[in-house]
Amino acid sequence: MFVCTGFAAQSAKEPLAPFTFNRRDVGETDVRIDILFCGVCHSDIHYARNEWRFTTYPACPGHEIVGKVAEVGSKVRKFKVGDTVGVGCMVDSCRKCSACQAGLEQYCDGMIGTYGAVEPVIGGPTHGGYSNAIVVDQDFVLRMPEGMDLSTSAPLLCAGITLYSPLRHWKAGPGKKVGIVGLGGLGHMGVKIANAMGAHTVLFTTSPSKVADAKRLGAKEVVLSNNAEDMAKHASSFDLIIDTVAATHDLAPLFALLKQDTTLVQVGVPEHPLEVAMFSLVPKRRAFAGSMIGGIAETQEMLDFCAKHKITADVEIIPIQKINEAYERMLKSDVKYRFTIDMASLKSASAA
Numbered sequence: 001m002f003v004c005t006g007f008a009a010q011s012a013k014e015p016l017a018p019f020t021f022n023r024r025d026v027g028e029t030d031v032r033i034d035i036l037f038c039g040v041c042h043s044d045i046h047y048a049r050n051e052w053r054f055t056t057y058p059a060c061p062g063h064e065i066v067g068k069v070a071e072v073g074s075k076v077r078k079f080k081v082g083d084t085v086g087v088g089c090m091v092d093s094c095r096k097c098s099a100c101q102a103g104l105e106q107y108c109d110g111m112i113g114t115y116g117a118v119e120p121v122i123g124g125p126t127h128g129g130y131s132n133a134i135v136v137d138q139d140f141v142l143r144m145p146e147g148m149d150l151s152t153s154a155p156l157l158c159a160g161i162t163l164y165s166p167l168r169h170w171k172a173g174p175g176k177k178v179g180i181v182g183l184g185g186l187g188h189m190g191v192k193i194a195n196a197m198g199a200h201t202v203l204f205t206t207s208p209s210k211v212a213d214a215k216r217l218g219a220k221e222v223v224l225s226n227n228a229e230d231m232a233k234h235a236s237s238f239d240l241i242i243d244t245v246a247a248t249h250d251l252a253p254l255f256a257l258l259k260q261d262t263t264l265v266q267v268g269v270p271e272h273p274l275e276v277a278m279f280s281l282v283p284k285r286r287a288f289a290g291s292m293i294g295g296i297a298e299t300q301e302m303l304d305f306c307a308k309h310k311i312t313a314d315v316e317i318i319p320i321q322k323i324n325e326a327y328e329r330m331l332k333s334d335v336k337y338r339f340t341i342d343m344a345s346l347k348s349a350s351a352a
Contacts, residue, residue: 001025001122005346006131007320008060012050015324016130019058023135024121030135031079032071033087038129039064039155039313040339042185042246043269045327047116051271055116062129062341063089063114064157066150070133078138084150086142086303087134088157089114089293091126095139103295105140130320132346142300145307152312155185155338156303158293159313163190163242164302165294166265167197170240174198179241181225181254183210183217185330186244186267188314188337191217196309202234204241204254213336217314225253236260236284242291244268251288255280263287313338319345 001022008019026032044061046052065087069079079085093100094110105111112120115128128134144153163186172178178199180190187203194201195218203214204225211222223230231253238257246268254264255277264286266274276288294302306312315338318326326339 004127004131004133006060006127007323007346008058008127008130009048010058012048012055016048019060021058021060021127022122023127023133024119026071026073026135027121028073028075029138030073031069031076031085031138031141032133032135033065033067033085033141034070034133035065035067035129035131035343037066037151037154038062038341038343039158039315040323040326040330040341041155041158042330043158044128045330046269046271048327052269056125059115059125060127060130061115062131063087064154064159064340065114065129065134066144066154066157067134067343072138076138079141079143084144086144086154086157087114087129087136087140088142088161088299091136091140092120103297105295106293129343130323130341132343140296142296142303145303148303148307149312151317151340151342152315153303153306154340155189155313155315156306157299159185159189159338160193160306160311161294161299161302162186162267162292163193163244164305165298166242166267166291167194167199167240168298169291170263170265172197172199172240176200176239177202177237179204179238179254179257180219180244181241182244182268183207183214183337184244184333185313185335185338188217190242190244191219192311193306195219196305196311202238228253231257238262240265242267246270248272248274251275252277252280255286255288258284258286260284260286263289265289265291267291313340315340317342319348321345321348
């Protein structure tokens with residue numbers, strides 16, 4: 001084992017603070033990564049504050065990780081020291097089930113999350129990217145395309161793939177009208193990616209102040225979802241809608257926008273259950289689905305797609321010392337549109 005430093009919460013009510021812990025030594029197929037940047041996801045807040053009721057403390061979040069390979073195991077063939085790499089929301093899976101065999105490791109019942117799971121070698125909870133280093137099996141490490149800015153591409157490892165996967169699965173592209181609900185960390189990536197795929201992209205928001213920015217990001221139209229008249233103009237016209245909102249809200253007006261045999265996909269995960277009125281779905285055989293991240297191969301495909309189309313996240317870079325302030329600002333939607341932690345700041349936190 002070797003000692004790592006990071007930031008963690010000791011309970012649901014305590015702020016994140018400096019934290020020292022052990023990681024496993026590099027095994028035969030492992031890669032040790034010195035972390036340079038880590039994106040801040042709303043899931044990090046849910047986990048740190050035990051809002052999903054499965055947190056193990058101390059809780060060190062972070063699953064949008066980019067850095068440099070510092071050491072490789074004797075059987076590693078995919079990476080070498082000095083490579084620029086990424087790690088997303090998972091660090092292993094069973095490798096044997098039907099989901100894994102299909103390249104859908106994210107749906108494996110034995111999937112090991114980057115944080116909040118059980119570390120298979122030394123036990124205890126897995127700890128995420130709010131730290132100086134991480135050890136991951138080579139099969140769950142992504143290659144960052146050459147030339148991508150690391151601070152703005154870190155959020156692609158969760159926010160990017162969370163939108164790319166359903167857009168790809170439900171075949172967004174030319175000739176398709178695609179709605180993205182919410183212009184936050186997830187939603188702004190959805191607008192960029194759907195537009196790059198060639199879909200007619202429409203952004204739904206309750207904030208008039210976001211109209212101009214949504215169009216800058218690639219939305220062809222912006223609809224104020226709290227305006228019944230504006231919503232009615234789009235009735236039964238969408239091929240796909242992806243809802244990124246992580247707060248309780250009414251789904252019925254969104255279902256009314258779908259064509260027959262089309263789908264509303266939920267990727268935002270509110271703390272409390274959402275109501276689904278069956279008569280919003282049954283008459284036109286509409287579907288309501290969920291989607292998580294993507295598998296490893298699809299995540300690499302997403303990174304390459306984003307590099308080709310020059311897509312990264314709009315970020316505000318912060319030192320780790322401002323992580324608690326960043327959480328409060330995220331809850332107020334006071335960021336455009338994602339925070340990224342410069343992990344070099346961890347050195348000054350450790351010294352203090």
